[in-house]
Amino acid sequence: MFAPLNTKTEYSFLDSVVKVDDYLETAHRLGYQTVGICDVGNLHAAFRFVRKAQKFNLQPIISIELNFEWRGLPIAFSFIAKDTEGYKNLLRISTLHNYGRRQFSDIQNHLSGIALIIPETYGSLSELTELSSVADEAFIGIDQLTDKGAKFNLPTLPFPAIRYLNFADNEILAILHAVRDGVSFDESLTISSNELLQRPEAYETYFLKYFPQALKNLSALTAKIAYQFDEKLELPRFDKKRQAVEHLREEATLGLSARLEEKKLLTEVSSVNLQDLSVYQERLEKELSVIHQMGFDDYFLIVADLLRYAREQEIYCGMGRGSAAGSLVAYVLGITQVDPVQRNLFFERFLNPERVAMPDIDIDMPDDRRAELLAYMKNRYGSDHVAQIVTFSTLGKRQALRDVGKAFGMTEAELSNLTRMLVRRFGTLADEYENNQRFKAEVLKNGKLKRIYEVARRIEGMPRQTSTHASGVVLSEESLVNYVSLKPSEDLALTQYEAPDVEAIGLLKIDFLGLRNLTIISRLRDLVKRRQKIDVDPLKINLEDEDTLALFRAGNTMGIFQFENPQMRRFLRNLAPSKFDDIVDATSIFRPGPSQFIPQFVARRHGKEIVPTVDDSISEILKPTYGIMIYQEQIMQVAQAFAGFSLGKADLLRRAISKKKGSELEKLREDFLDSARHNGHSKEKAEEIYDLIERFANYGFNRSHGFAYGALAFQIAYFKAHFPDEFYEIQLRDRKREVMILDALENGFEIEKPSINLMKIGDFVKNKKIRLGLAHVQGISRDLAKWIVENQPYKDLADFVEKLPNNFHKKENILPLIQIGAFDYADSNRGKLAYNLADHANLLNYYSDDIFMASSGGGFAYHEAEDYSETEKYDFEKNLLGIGVTPHPLQNLARRFEGNFTPLAQLVKNRRMTILVEINYIRTHRTKTGQTMAFLTVSDSRENFDVTLFPEIYRQFSSELEQGKFYLISGKVTERNDELQLVADRISPALETDRKLWLNLRDEKYNQKISQILREFPGSHQVILHYSNLKKTIQTKIYVEESEILQKRLEGYVIGIVYK
Secondary structure: OOOOOOEOOOOOOOOOOOOHHHHHHHHHHHOOOEEEEEEEOOOOOHHHHHHHHHHOOOEEEEEEEEEEEEOOEEEEEEEEEOOHHHHHHHHHHHHHHHOOOOEHHHOHHHOOOEEEEEEHHHOOOHHHHHHHHHOOEEEEEEOOOOOOOOOOOOOEEEOOOEOEOOOOHHHHHHHHHHHHHOOOOOOOOOOOHHHEOOOHHHHHHHHHHHOHHHHHHHHHHHHHOOOOOOOOOOOOOOOOOOOHHHHHHHHHHHHHHHHHHHHOHHHHOOOOOOOOOHHHHHHHHHHHHHHHHOOOHHHHHHHHHHHHHHHHOOOOOOOOOHHHHHOHHHHHOOOOOOOOOOOOOOOOOOOOOOOOOOOOOEEEEEOOOHHHHHHHHHHHHOOOOEEEEEEEEEOOHHHHHHHHHHHOOOOHHHHHHHHOOOOOOOOOHHHHHHHOHHHHHHHOOOHHHHHHHHHHHHHOOOEEEEEEEEEEEEEOOOOHHHOOOEEOOOOOEEEOOOHHHHHHOOOEEEEEEEEHHHHHHHHHHHHHHHHHOOOOOHHHOOOOOHHHHHHHHOOOOOOOOOOOOHHHHHHHHHHOOOOHHHHHHHHHHOOOOHHHHHHHHHHHHOOOOOOOOOOOOOHHHHHHHOOOOOEHHHHHHHHHHHHOOOHHHHHHHHHHHHHOOHHHHHHHHHHHHHHHHHOOOOHHHHHHHHHHHHHHHOOOEOHHHHHHHHHHHHHHHHHHHHOHHHHHHHHHHHOOHHHHHHHHHHOOOEEOOOOOOOOOOOOEEEOOEEEOOHHHOOOOOHHHHHHHHHOOOOOOHHHHHHHOOHHHOOHHHHHHHHHOOOOOOOOOOHHHHHHHHHHOOOHHHHOOHHHHHHOOOOOOOOOOOOOOOHHHHHHHHHHHHOOOOOOOHHHHHHHHOOOOOOOHHHOOOOOEEEEEEEEEEEEEEEOOOOOEEEEEEEEOOOOEEEEEEOHHHHHHHHHHOOOOOEEEEEEEEEEEOOEEEEEEEEEEEOOOOOOOEEEEEOOOOOHHHHHHHHOOOEEEEEEEEEEOOOOEEEEEEEEEOOOHHHHHHHEOOEOEEEEO
16 A cells, blocks of 8 residues: 655755644545655654644654765755664754764664665666665655666665645645745745645556556555654663662752751741651652652752852852742752742642653743853763753744745845734734735735735744754763764754753653843842952842842832833732732732733732631632632642542642643542542532632642742842942843833932043943943944053044044934034034034034144134934934933923823823824824724823724824824723723823913802813913902913813803903
C-alpha cells in the first residue's frame, strides 16, 4: 500500500502549507495506514509527529532532506529512519549538517538503521551502487513526473513530495514561495498539482501501472519500520563520585543550621511552636523523603549549585519563583529566599507525592548576567550536555499582511497604511475583520486587498524561522545528541525540539529567566553603595518598612514591578495596605478573573461589608483574605480541613478543576462529598463548599509565587522610598524616560535647564534635581556626547563650534543643542542662534578650517532674529529630549482655569467631569448606521488619554476640533479594556482671552442654581457677577464658553447677560 513519506510540513519554512495536525487528520480520513514527514534541513516536527500519529493509529515514519556533497556533486539526500538506531543516527546526521559538516564522508559512520533516498536526477550514475554498501538500503526516489522508460542503478521507491492538502492551497504555496524568495507573486506560474495529497488509491493505481517494483519496495520498507522511544526522565548526575541522596541530605542539614543561625528564626517565628526545632526538622525529613522517592535528588543539587555560583559572583537572583518557594529544602539550599514554615507555604503545591511530575524550579536572574550563568553550566557539565531550546518566530497578523502584500506588489506606503489600522487587542486577522470596522472597510475596497487579506489569514501563525526560547535550558546525563538534534547558537547549542517535546523525551528542563527588575535592583544597590556608601542587601530589607508601605498606600508605584498599572495604583489607594501581606494579596487578586472580587475585598477590609462565615471549619483559613479564596493554597487547606483530604490529594482536586479534567474531576468530586459526610458535614453543606472551591479554583493564585514576587516589588519600592535620587537615575536608564520623568516631577523633583557645560552623557539625578543626558538628545550620537563632556566648558555657541572637530562640524549635530536650550546660559535667544548657525550668516562656515584660518579675527558677529515662542521651545524640547523643560502652554491655562477642570490623574469612573487637554490625534469612524463619530487622543502634557465622541456630539462640535489645540472637554468617565476614558458631551476651546461673561443679578437668591448651570458649560470666559441691590461686583473663578444655550438656561435667574 502506498504511504506518503516525502511530506514537507510547515517547518520546511515557507515551502509547505501542511500543518502536522491537519496532515494526520486528512491522512486518516483518506484511509492511509502509514504516513511520513521529510522536512528540509530540520527535525523540528519529528517527535511531535510520531506521538500524534499514534493517536490516529497511523504508523509514523521520520525522515529528513539534507544537502551533502558526494563525489563533488551537491545532492539533496533524504534519510529515512528505519528503527530506533536509525532515528538516533538521524539526530547525529542532522546535527553534523547544522555544524557545517556537509561532505557525505562526514556521515558515513552514522547510516546504520537508515534508508537512503537519492533524487532521480542522479539515478543513472554508475557509482551509486557504492551507496548501497554504506547505508542499510538505498533507493532512487521517483514520482508521477518520472520518465516511465528511465533506467536506474538502484532500486526505486515512490517518493512524491507533498506540500499541501487542499487544491485551493496551490496558490497559497506559490505565494509563500514568493515571500520566501523576496519576489512578486506571478499568477501565471502555478505549483505542480502533484504536490497535493491524494487518496492512496490514486498513487497505487499509477505506480502499479508504471513502477510496480517501486511499490513493492515501499511495502517491504515500511513493514520493517518501528521506533521505540524511551521517555523515562534521565537526570544528569551532579557528582558521580557520591550518592545523590546522601549528598543532598548533608547539604540540606547544613543549610538548615545556617538558615536558623542567619535569620535567628528562634526569636522571629511566633506563629510556629518550635520545640527543639522539630517543626523544621520534621518538614525537612518529609521533603527529602519525597524528593528521593520521586528521583529528584540530583535535580536539587544541580539547581542549588548554580545558585551558589551566582551568589559567589554577586549575581542577585531574587527571592525565588513559583511554587518552589513552598519548599523548605529549596530554602535551606539557597535556591529560594522564602521561609515556607514562617510563611505557611505548602511543599505539596510544589512537589506532590500523589502526582508524579517534574518539579518546576524556574531561576530568575538579572538579564544582563544570564550569559554568565549559561557559561557556568556549559563549563560545569560540558557543551554537549547543555543546550538552549528552540522556539519559532511565527507569522503574526502584521507580518503576514506585509509579506503577502509585498508579494502582490503593494508599496511600502500602502503596506504601512494597511497595517496601521490593526488594533493590538484583536488577536488575529479574523478578529480584526470581525471587530475592526475601519480595517474591514479598507479590505473590502477592492478585490486585490480582499485576496491579500484571505491569503494572509491562511498563513498567519505559520513558523517563519527559528528563534531561541526566552528561558529554557536542557541538561542530560549522556550527550544531548542521543536525544535531540542540535544546531549552533550564540551561547549554547540549540535543540531542534520545542520545550514540550524536549521534556517529553525525558530531558531535564530548567528555566533561566532574565529579569530586568533584578538588573534594576542590582544597579540600584551598586549606585547607592557608590554614592551613599551604604550597602543595601535586598535580602535584608525589612518587608514591613513603614516608608515603603506608605508608598504603596499612596499608589505611588510607577517604576515598581507589577504595580504600575493605573488601575492597580487606584486599587492600592482604596486598599490602603498596612503590612507586607497586603501587598502580596494585592498582586494576587489583581488579575483577570479574581479582579471581579476586588470591590468586595476592599469593602470587607475596611469593615463596610460583613465577611460571611461559610462554615466554622474553614473560617480561619479564609479570614486573612476576608472570605475570598485568593490562593491555591487556601483551596488545598479548605479541602483538607473540610473533607479530610491530604494536601497532595487536595492539590489534585485543584488541578483537576482548573484543567477541567472531566472523568478525573467527577471522581474527585464524589470523593470530596463522601469524605465531607464522613467528617460530619451534611450533603447540602458539602456541595456548597465544593461549589465554592470549584468557583475559585479557576482563579486561585500560587501564594508561594505571590510572596516571592511581592517581595521583589517591595525591594524596588524600598529604594524609591529611601533612595529616590538613585531610584530615578537607574529607572531613567531602563524604563520609558518620559513616564519616569513625569513620575519624578509628581514626587517633587525638578528638571534642570539643559546646559552644554553641565550635561553628562547619561541622565544624572542629585538632590531631587534631574539633569538630562546628552545621549538622550535626538540627533546627538554617543561619540559626540562623549566629546562634548570631555571638552567642557564652552564660553558660548561660537566657542563650542570653534572647538568642534571636523567630523562633527554639521548643522544637524549642533541645531538640536540650540533648540533644547543648551546655550541659554550665554544667550537665551534660541531663534537667533539657530538663525545664525547655517541658514543665513553661516556661523558654521565662519569657523570651518579654511575660512577661520583665513579670517582676520575679531569673532563672529551675530545677526538679530526673533526668538522661538514658549510653545515652540516646549515642542522642540519634547521632540528632542522626550520631555518639555520650558513650561507647557497648558500649564499657564491650568493656572487660569484652576478649579474648572480635573487633572487626568484624578479622574473617577462613572462621574461627569471636565478635563483640560491638548488634542494630539483625531480618528473618525463610520458606524453601522452610516453616521460619523470620533476618537480623540488627548494629553495634559503628562499623560495621554482617550475621548470618545458619539455621532450627535461629533456633529455638534466637529468644526471646532483641531489637532494641537487646547480644549475643555466635559463628559462621563467610563472604563474600557481596564482603562479610563471620557465619553464627551461638551467641548470648548481653551483660550487666553479678556472677554468675560457679565451677569447682572438682583440678589444672591439663585447663586447655587446659577453656579450649577455655569459649571455645565466650561470654557474660556471668566464669569463676573454684579449684584444690583448690594451694589457689588465679584470676579469668580468660574470660566464658561460663549453659548446661546447657556444664556437661555440662565434666563429667569438673572436680569442681564452680556459677553464683553
